[in-house]
Amino acid sequence: MEQNGYDYHYQYHEPEVIKEAIYKGGEALKKAPEVVGVPTGVEGLDELFFTVKEIDGRLQKVNLGGIPKYSVCNLTGVNDTGKSLMAEQFAIAQAQKGQKVAFITVETPANFVAASLKYRALAMGYRFEEFEDNIILIDAASNYKLREYIPDLLATLAYAIKTYKIDYTVIDSVTGLFENKEAMARSIVRRLFNFMKKWYQTAWFISQKRSGHEMLSAEAAGGYAVGHIVDGTMVLAKELITSAYAARLYNAQIGDLVRFFRIDGCRMCGHDTKTHFMEITETGIVKILEPIGGKR
Ligand SMILES: Nc1ncnc2c1ncn2[C@@H]1O[C@H](COP(=O)(O)OP(=O)(O)OP(=O)(O)O)[C@@H](O)[C@H]1O
Numbered sequence: 001m002e003q004n005g006y007d008y009h010y011q012y013h014e015p016e017v018i019k020e021a022i023y024k025g026g027e028a029l030k031k032a033p034e035v036v037g038v039p040t041g042v043e044g045l046d047e048l049f050f051t052v053k054e055i056d057g058r059l060q061k062v063n064l065g066g067i068p069k070y071s072v073c074n075l076t077g078v079n080d081t082g083k084s085l086m087a088e089q090f091a092i093a094q095a096q097k098g099q100k101v102a103f104i105t106v107e108t109p110a111n112f113v114a115a116s117l118k119y120r121a122l123a124m125g126y127r128f129e130e131f132e133d134n135i136i137l138i139d140a141a142s143n144y145k146l147r148e149y150i151p152d153l154l155a156t157l158a159y160a161i162k163t164y165k166i167d168y169t170v171i172d173s174v175t176g177l178f179e180n181k182e183a184m185a186r187s188i189v190r191r192l193f194n195f196m197k198k199w200y201q202t203a204w205f206i207s208q209k210r211s212g213h214e215m216l217s218a219e220a221a222g223g224y225a226v227g228h229i230v231d232g233t234m235v236l237a238k239e240l241i242t243s244a245y246a247a248r249l250y251n252a253q254i255g256d257l258v259r260f261f262r263i264d265g266c267r268m269c270g271h272d273t274k275t276h277f278m279e280i281t282e283t284g285i286v287k288i289l290e291p292i293g294g295k296r
Pocket residue numbers: 077078079080081082083084085086208280281282283284285
């Protein structure tokens with residue numbers, strides 16, 4: 001049986017040389033996946049990631065056309081900023097292309113999420129029936145064992161990945177997995193992250209921010225745990241316009257709700273660093289718009 005990190009740490013044993021953890025640069029490079037983009041299904045987002053490629057002996061910036069494949073991204077924001085909508089769009093976009101997606105729902109029971117996914121597909125111009133079984137829902141909202149005991153969740157997910165040949169995973173939300181044990185946030189997120197890497201998943205982890213946190217910072221509930229561990233963070237925010245100054249600044253009117261989006265970091269590729277306006281349409285579709293301050 002694979003040893004759990006905690007047991008290993010706390011059991012005394014003679015120091016051991018772990019040879020399989022040592023790689024020469026060339027060996028490690030052979031195992032490195034090429035950086036390719038995965039279109040997200042979110043208008044305006046895919047253009048914000050780029051990589052540099054060696055072309056004729058020179059490094060040139062090349063648009064990735066999506067988030068880097070095999071990356072684990074954290075989507076953070078306070079309540080009602082569009083995290084779930086965006087994650088659903090991502091899941092639909094993959095499923096519609098024939099890819100298999102694990103959707104671990106921690107907040108909302110699976111049947112409600114399925115109904116929401118169906119609407120999301122319709123709003124995106126697709127017929128959900130044509131690919132509905134490409135999304136495998138794992139209902140941790142209704143099952144406390146999955147929510148409270150990470151090894152059960154990971155064993156269930158590993159089983160689903162093997163059975164359905166899943167390449168994409170969404171967890172909405174990881175915060176729900178460390179509710180009332182925030183001190184564990186870092187270790188829980190680390191285990192989830194390592195699992196995604198081991199199984200070559202391209203994954204979105206949703207994490208909630210407390211409203212006390214600075215609006216556009218990447219700090220999520222449980223402190224900075226999530227942001228440091230994952231490959232990249234996308235921050236969603238909203239602001240109610242209450243002053244003439246803000247109204248002028250954002251070209252809005254007093255009483256409007258203005259939404260923002262920012263990529264806080266991505267280890268696997270280059271990315272746009274500006275804060276963008278964001279829109280949620282009447283049918284619940286998230287779109288990333290121009291940077292605040294306009295295009296420069
Ligand atoms: N057709 C729609 N379906 C769902 N949400 C819509 C729709 N149209 C607009 N919205 C807006 O999107 C918001 C919901 O966003 P979403 O559920 O993705 O939030 P969230 O960031 O996941 O919040 P939480 O942290 O509470 O889960 C609603 O508050 C609403 O303002």
